[in-house]
Amino acid sequence: MxxxxxxxxxxxxxxxxxxxxxxxxxxxxxxxxxxxxxxxxxxxxxxxxxxxxxxxxxxxxxxxxxxxxxxxxxxxxxxxxxxxxxxxxxxxxxxxxxxxxxxxxxxxxxxxxxxxxxxxxxxxxxxxxxxxxxxxxxxxxxxxxxxxxxxxxxxxxxxxxxxxxxxxxxxxxxxxxxxxxxxxxxxxxxxxxxxxxxxxxxxxxxxxxxxxxxxxxxxxxxDSTPKMAMPAVTEPFPQAVNQLKAAIHGFGAMGGGYLAQVFSHWDGYTRPCEIIASTGNALLREAVNAFGKFSVRYGSLAFDQTIENMRVVDAADDAAVAGMYRDCEIVALCLPEQAIATQAGVIAQGLAQRHAAHGRALTVLVVLNKVGGAQFVREQVAAALALTVPAGDCEQILARTHFCETVVTRIVSKLTEEALMRQLRIKRDLYEKNVAALREAAVDHTGWGDDLADAQMEAITPIVNTLRDAGEPASALSPLHLILFHGETDMPLYAQRGGKLLEHLRQIDTVDDIGEIQTLKNRLWNGTHAIIAWYAALLGHPTIGHSMGDARVQLLLDHLLDVELAPALKAAFPAMESRLPEFIDTFRHRCAHAFKDPCVRVGRDPLRKLQRDERVLGSLAMARVQGIAAPGLAFGAALAVHYALHHADTADDAECLTIREIYAQRGELQDVLTWRGDYYGQPYPGLDAVVDAEEIAAVQWHFDRLQAEGEHYLAQPALVEVCAA
CATH class of the missing domain: 3.40.50.1000 (HAD superfamily/HAD-like)
Incomplete structure (x- = not known):
């Protein structure tokens, strides 16, 4: 009924x-x-x-x-x-x-x-x-x-x-x-x-x-049928396929290992007939297109989830990328911030083609890990549109395009090219073995139509032969999975309420104020994750998961979460208090199982992680305003610079090199924290969130100890107590 x-x-x-x-x-x-x-x-x-x-x-x-x-x-x-x-x-x-x-x-x-x-x-x-x-x-x-x-x-x-x-x-x-x-x-x-x-x-x-x-x-x-509850990781995608297409502009870890799953669950009733993604990685593109699908591995559940109906286009093919914005019902934009300016023209081209073809509304999920990311993308695209279409058309296009702010709560890692090559060789060998096994076990079809009338035999023989010929390679390929990503099990993608389509997508949790979720994740997870990665890497641990066996790392994690961040966030954002326990438990579980999460990957880009009002320094300022001592956060800010100066595996990291160059000029920590300059071709806003003299002094104290005592200071078994003292 x-x-x-x-x-x-x-x-x-x-x-x-x-x-x-x-x-x-x-x-x-x-x-x-x-x-x-x-x-x-x-x-x-x-x-x-x-x-x-x-x-x-x-x-x-x-x-x-x-x-x-x-x-x-x-x-x-x-x-x-x-x-x-x-x-x-x-x-x-x-x-x-x-x-x-x-x-x-x-x-x-x-x-x-x-x-x-x-x-x-x-x-x-x-x-x-x-x-x-x-x-x-x-x-x-x-x-x-x-x-x-x-x-x-x-x-x-x-x-x-x-x-x-x-x-x-x-x-x-x-x-x-x-x-x-x-x-x-x-x-x-x-x-x-x-x-x-x-x-x-x-x-x-x-x-x-x-x-x-x-x-x-x-x-x-x-509106008259229920929105389905958030799916379990292992829940199958809908069997029914609709006529809609979804797109992922940037088929990296987040796009392929998470957004493809969000689109495949769709509204729980049907799923898109096709998911189109773009990448500049030719090996990844050809591998996915050869299989027509790929899989995400959830190690904590020993579960492989297969994403089907996939097609990957070349990120350098402007016509193909614009076509995603022209033809799809929703596009997930998963590009680095510095790439948005170069892609804005292609996006504008696709939106103009969409307007000319049918004028339907489009939802753009902005997965940028940046507060105000949706507005940033909208402004970039609007500027490009102004050069492409008349002003009246530009206004109509922007009115029908919903740039949606999002918060991702899952960590995903992508296989290296070496691992992908090795996997492809293994899959090819398995495919050849499967074909040989099928041929060896093939049934003798001689006389299969003896019981049929001549007319029936004549009509059905070409049909049966065609299906039999097609069935052999399909049967040999179907059991093979192409594992491309390793994912954690967190399901919700948080999105700013506003686009009607989003209200029905099963794996999207729409909220009235996405800024609160961004702040919660940014302060509670991102900064803490980076601090743990810098500390663990300097102690010699390869991954976050391995480092959780080190009592010193675990002690720092517990102190940051329970003693500094949770009380500061409760005081600063009382409306989010009910969400805090779930976010903290999820983060702890994630760290404990992150054996495929390299510390050098999590700890990369220390400049970005020290930006004003972001992650580490933003949390330090928040704690000070709430009157909560935060020696662990001060230690984390000092770790970021020390890591960039001393960790050997970051020689190719542009941000670590930048920090080294800044520090080499005068040898002062404050020069790094307040630097303004060219950042990936764009003016960098600087790191001057730490303007309070006490905060600067706290970070400076730890930095001086790190520089003077190095490994001895890092290796102390009760570092948090030392910090507090």
């Missing part, structure tokens, strides 16, 4: 042509072609439009009124059926946008479902099977099975009766005037889905609800 706009609904009955399938235009074409072949004249538009929604008998009467009693309508209709079937068998049934998620939601809501079509059963069932939607319907009532066709209500009444339903509890979907009359007169809850010819105003007014397409109805239906 479904509550739809205050109506109790237990049944849904669908017209087929023009409502579920975009076949009315195809039907017009094949009827005209058949009429030219058999009558030397095409149908006039008046006859074609007048036939919409009519039974075959009524349509024949209309045609003979125009062309005379000798008009061979039955023969023309049979020939049109042949032409239409040929087109459908070659190109598939043209499905109306929004149909599949509508059917999935209705069926999952427990409704009984039927088709009520003027088409003959042979045609109707072939179309429903071809479109892979026959499974949704309990029964069909067809035009060759009723005495009186539309606009008479018989066909809808028979469908409702066959389902033991009352018309007043039945949604009845129609596109034509005759069909709508039939549904309304049957007493159903008539839903008008407009197609080629809108019904007369007085007829359309009788519909319970009216939509320009099924997507419009879907929006209301989604």
């Amino acid at each position: 479904l509550q739809f706009k205050n109506k109790q609904i237990d049944t849904a009955i669908f017209d087929m042509d023009g409502t579920m399938f975009d076949t009315e235009r195809l039907r017009f074409k094949t009827l005209s072609q058949a009429s030219e072949e058999l009558f030397d004249k095409p149908f006039t538009e008046a006859v074609l439009m007048g036939s919409l929604g009519l039974s075959a008998t009524k349509a024949e009467e209309l045609a003979k009124q125009h062309y005379g009693d000798a008009f061979p309508y039955a023969a023309i209709r049979r020939r049109a059926d042949e032409l239409e079937l040929l087109h459908v068998r070659t190109h598939g049934v043209p499905i109306k946008p929004g149909l599949l998620p509508v059917l999935e939601r209705l069926r999952r809501s427990g409704l009984k479902m039927a088709v009520a079509t003027s088409s003959r059963r042979a045609i109707a069932e072939e179309y429903l099977i071809n479109a892979n939607i026959f499974k949704y319907f309990d029964l069909c009532v067809c035009g060759d099975e009723v005495t009186r066709g539309k606009p008479h209500p018989e066909i809808f009444l028979r469908a409702a009766e066959a389902l033991n339903s009352l018309p007043e509890h039945s949604l009845m979907f129609e596109d034509s005037e005759n069909g709508l009359r039939s549904a309304v007169d049957a007493g159903g809850v008539a839903i008008l889905i407009e197609d080629i010819k809108a019904p007369a105003a007085e007829v359309a007014a009788r519909a319970f609800a009216r939509y320009s397409d099924l997507r419009g109805f879907l929006a209301d239906l989604a």
Whole structure:
């Protein structure tokens, strides 16, 4: 049972042509072609439009009124059926946008479902099977099975009766005037889905609800069906595939190892027909395209999750990247901050193409790990758009593009190219073994059709041979997984509330103030993670997970979380207090299992991690304002600079080199903390968050000890107590 706009609904009955399938235009074409072949004249538009929604008998009467009693309508209709079937068998049934998620939601809501079509059963069932939607319907009532066709209500009444339903509890979907009359007169809850010819105003007014397409109805239906709860990591993706596409601009660890999963879960009812991603890594691109899928490994669960329907394009192919913004329903932007300026023009190009093609709204998930990242991207794209389209178009495009601020709570790591190459070689060998095993175990098909009649044998042999030939490589490849990413198990992607699509995506948690979540993650996780990484790396630990076995590292982690950050965050942001325990527990669990999380990766980019109002220094300032002593955070800020100066594995790290150059000029810590200069080709805002003399002195004290005592100071078993003293 479904509550739809205050109506109790237990049944849904669908017209087929023009409502579920975009076949009315195809039907017009094949009827005209058949009429030219058999009558030397095409149908006039008046006859074609007048036939919409009519039974075959009524349509024949209309045609003979125009062309005379000798008009061979039955023969023309049979020939049109042949032409239409040929087109459908070659190109598939043209499905109306929004149909599949509508059917999935209705069926999952427990409704009984039927088709009520003027088409003959042979045609109707072939179309429903071809479109892979026959499974949704309990029964069909067809035009060759009723005495009186539309606009008479018989066909809808028979469908409702066959389902033991009352018309007043039945949604009845129609596109034509005759069909709508039939549904309304049957007493159903008539839903008008407009197609080629809108019904007369007085007829359309009788519909319970009216939509320009099924997507419009879907929006209301989604409000009447529950949003599914956050999925478990191991929960399978929806089996049903919709007609929408999603894109990932930047197929790195976060894009491939997390956003692809978010899109694959979609709303829990269906998933996109394709996920398109861009990368400049040719090896990664060709590997994914060869498999058509890839997997993410969750080591803590010993679980591999496969992302299907994937296609990866070259990040240098501007036309392909712009096409993602033109064609997809949602795009996740997962690029480094310094890359946004160079990509803004390509994004603007795609948005301009989208505006010219159909003008539909677009959601852009900005996954930038930067406070104000969505506004930053919007400004960059707006500037590029201003150079691309007229001012009026620019305003319309920006109004229809929702740049959404996000917060990611998962850590993902990507396989190295060496590991990927090794894996590809192994998979190739396994594939060849699988093929050989299949051939060795192949069944002898000699005489398989002896029990068939000659005509059956002749018809089915090429079909069976084609499927058998295709089945061998598919069977050999299907069990092989291409592992590209290692992921943690945190599921929610937090997003600023505002885009309607986001409210229905299962793995997205929309919030009123994304800034609070950003602050919580930024202060509680990002800064702490970096401090632990710098400390662990200087102590010689390869990964965060390994370092958790060191009592000194564990002591520092506990002190930062429990003694300094949690009390400071509670005092500064009381509204977030209820979320703190979950975030702290998640972070502890993550660190304990992060054996594939190298300290040098987490500790990279110390300049960025020391930015004003961010991570370490921002937390230090927050603690001071709340009157909470924070020697661990002061020690962490000092560690960042000491790490950049002394850790050998960072020779190729541009930020560590920059810190070394700044420090070499005067040898003063404060010069590093307040530096302003060129940063990845952009003016850097400086690190002058630490303006309080006491904070500078605290960081300086630890830095001087680190410089003077080095490993001896780092290796003390009770460093936190020393810090506090």
